[in-house]
Structure formats: structure tokens, C-alpha cells
Amino acid sequence: MEYPQYMLLCLLIVNKVNAQENNQSINLSKANITPYKVELTQNKTTHILFPGSIEYVDLGSNEIIANKVEATSNVLRLKTIKEDISPTNFTVITNDGKYYSFNAFYNEEPIQLSYDLTKFEKQNSKQQSEVLFKDLGNTSPSLTDLFMKAIIKKNKKEQNIKSKNYGVEAILKSIYIQDGKFYFHLSINNKSNLPYQVDYVSFKIKDRRTSKRTTIQELSLKPIRSLKDSQTINSQSKQDNVFILDQFTLSPKQVLLIEINEKDGIRNHILKVKNNNVLKINKLIIFNE
Template sequence: MKTIIKYMLLCLLTVNTVTAQNNTKSINLSNAEVTPYEIELTHNKTTHILLPSSIEYVDLGSSEIIANKVEATSNVLRLKTVKEDISSTNFTVITNDGKYYSFNATYKEQPIQLSYDLTKFDKQNSKQQSEVLFKNLGNTSPSLVDLFMKAIIKKNKKELNIKSKNYGVEARLKSIYIQDGKLYFHISINNKSNLPYTVDYVSFKIKDRRTSKRMTIQEMSLKPIRSYSDYQTINSQSKQDNVFMFDQFTLSDKQVLLIEVIEKSGIRNQVLKIKGTIILKSKQIRKIHFELR
């Protein structure tokens, strides 16, 4: 009997030892590596990188290199070294579409190349490109948000009859969609006049509906989390569509959402008024048929 108990204890000890060894075994992360781009920098010349989307974050591995966005753009990064012959280092860039870029930087007095266009390379490797999640987008990846917006514009269905028109320019709220706690507003601007129409900005405000002249009007501005694109100059007899994304919100019976489209250096401003009942009827994006590519 004692022999049997000793044998069982020996077996139990062996199992615990093997389990402990398995638990302490390290995991090889080689398959999770983000392949870096190789880039040469110098002190007396500036290197520029053109990225497919707006730059959100830059982290430099050394204080011996400097980097900043070109002021007139949002997707061009310029770099140079603070002195000659620096040690090899690295830097990381995250763009608005959630893409993650890693670079290995080495010093060379006369680099072979000073300008890099990653928009060409990114199209060829989009499926292998690493992607990050932004807090303000929740659990939806930036690329999926972009796909949702493209699908809404491609569907191009006038589900709502909310519009503003004057001086030959029409602004229309075509549809409102909801997905993962985010609202998507599809707005179209149609320039039927003979003059180009340049949008200065589009504002979104929650405002109290006036019930009496003595009542104080209160309003609250809403800032989109992101939009599909920036409005450009809309040529004569042409139109542009855009989609604006917001955190989910609702309105009381005494409130209204005002969407104002303001013309730059002009008077052809448009105002759209949306009641809370319209927002409550927002449709699910999953009902749109689109392809994941």
C-alpha cells in the first residue's frame, strides 16, 4: 500500500513539474514582427515621406533626429538629423486610417533618395499593413469605418427629404446610419449655379427650439469624430458627397440639430434642421450590401 502511495505521489510530482515548465516557456514573437522600412537620413538635406493618410502620431527612437509635419499638409513628414554621423535608430508613425509604420533610420552623408511616396507601396501591401484601433472609434477599426463611409456614399440613396437651397446651391441630408454606437450623416452639396462654390466649414449644433420670445436659446456644438473627406471647391453644375461620424446622441422634443454649410467669402450659406425623431429612425449599416476587399 505504501509503495502504491509513493508511486502516485511521484506521478503527481512529475505532472506538476512538466506543467510548470510549459507555463514558463517563452513565446516566439517572430511571426508578429512589423517589418520596418529602411530609410537614410542626413544633416544638410531634408527627407520627406508622403503617407496615404493624415499623420496622427510620431515617435522618434533618438533625439538625434527631428521630424514634423509639413505645415500646408497633413500627410507629409519631413526628417533630418541634428548632427553628422549619428547612430542608427528608428521611428514610428501612425496615420488617421489606423495604419502603423515602422522605420529603421541610418545616417548617410549623401542619401540615394530624399523623397518617399508610401501611397504607391501601400496600395500593393494594404492587406498586410498593420492597423491600430483609436479610442474614439470604439471597437471598429479605421479601415472598417472608411469602408462604411464608402458604402454609404456608393449606395447614394435619398432616404430623407431634408434640404436647403438658395442662390443655385442645394445642401441635402440624404441619410443617417447607426453602427456600434456611432452615427453616420450623409450630406450632399449640389452646385447648380454658374459660379464655383467653396465650402469654408460645416458646423453641427444642438439648439433649443424657440417656444417663446422670452425664452433663452441654448446651443451646443458637436464635433465630428471624423469625416470621409474634406470638402473642396465644388465646380459649376457638379456636386460632392461626404459622410460625418459622431458618437451616438439623441434630442428631446424641444431640441433640433442644425447643420450649417458656410461658403467661403460668400453668402450662399445653407442650414439643415433635423428633429430628434429623424435621428431615432437611423438605419443599421449592416443593411447596406458592400464587399470587403
């Protein structure tokens, strides 16, 4: 019987082929991210305007310094700490998930000191690599942004919880769920003749008072992100916004309070969301017009 020796020979050949395949390395040249070229100097500041808020900056050398402009969230300023530094690089990640790579070179008199990547991307349709943020789960930032915009476009009044105060009406129109995240669609309608500036929007879970002796428990929920960072609603106009929160549940004895406060004003609003409102929310399938 020759079969055992034949089978052994086959196994040796298969193992040899697998070993050869495992030893082959993957060429990552096709996965290369093309960097931007930036010239820096010591006596002048370079500014870069990004389409999204800056979340992360990593510098390839301690010979350059970088920080966000205090009054903004999407402008980065850079300069060198000395003359004629060695070529280096730096990386920036913005809150819309875009990943930017830069090669930095020293030039005593840079040709350009200000870069507007918002304008550049619109003109050149450049596609940046996208990263995933832990707080958004498996949903990419760009898809999250599309979800929020689609909710506003759909404009369905599924909850329709309202508050009116001095000519300003606040409405919770709908709540959707996607990938373990709640999407709250809020709308503010300013029917007065004065502009309305939102100071903050807060979300709190509270126990519903049952007696005077009951201790009221309160839990603040921090939105993961919103479609708009700040809102100023002009007179006789309205604005919509979407806030994303981690999934939660409410007992019949609890209520979610959404507080909308006016900056330096008294036209404040409280929207009360009960457990039955949360239980009847829909999955975010809203793209079939």
C-alpha cells in the same frame, strides 16, 4: 486504500505540466513588422509622403528631428542635427490606422530624399499593421473608411432634409448607426455657374424656441472624422461626404442644426434634424446589394 496517494500524485503531475507550459515564452518573430529603410543627412531634408494624415510620430533618437509640413497633413520632413549619427528608428501612425516602422541611417549624400508611400503601396500591395483609435470604438479605421464609401455608393434618401440657396442645394440623405457612432450622409449639389467651396460644416444641438423669454441652450458636436477633409464643388456638379459623430439623442424640444457655410460667400445652409429623424435611423447594414 491507495486512492488518496494516487490522487495526490496526479495533482502533482498536472501542476508540474502546467508550470512547464507557463514557463514557456512565446516567440514574437512571426509578429515582426518589417521596417522601411531611410537615409538621413544634416544638410538636406528628407520628405516622406503618407497615404493618410499623420496622427503620431515617435523618434528613437534626439539626433534626428521630424515635423509635418505646415501646408499638408500627410508629409513628414526629417533631417539629422549633426553628422554621422548612430543608426536609429522612428514610428508613424496615420489617421487611417496604418502603423509604419522605419530604420534610419546616416548618409552624407542619400541616394533618395523623397519617398512616396502611396505609390509604393499601390505597386507592391504592402499590408501595414493597423491600430485602433479610441474615438472610433471597436471599428478599425479601414473598416470605417469602407463604411463611409459604401454609404455614398448606396445613396439612399432616407431622411431627405434639404436647403436651397442661390443655386446650391444641400441635402442630408441618410443617418446610420454602427458601434455607437452616427454616420451622416451629406450631399451638396451646385447647380449654379460658380464653384462652391465649403468653409466648414458644424453640428449643434439647440433647444427649440418656445417663447421669447426662453433661454436657448446650445451644444456643439465635433465630428470624429469625415470621408473628405475639404470640398470644392465645381459648377453644375455635386459631391457627397459622410461625417461620423458619437451617438446622441434629442428630446422633442431639441433640434440638431447642421450648418454648411461657403468660404467667403453667402450661400450658406442650415439643415434641421428633429428627434423623430434620429429615432428612425437604421443600423449600418448596407452591403447587400
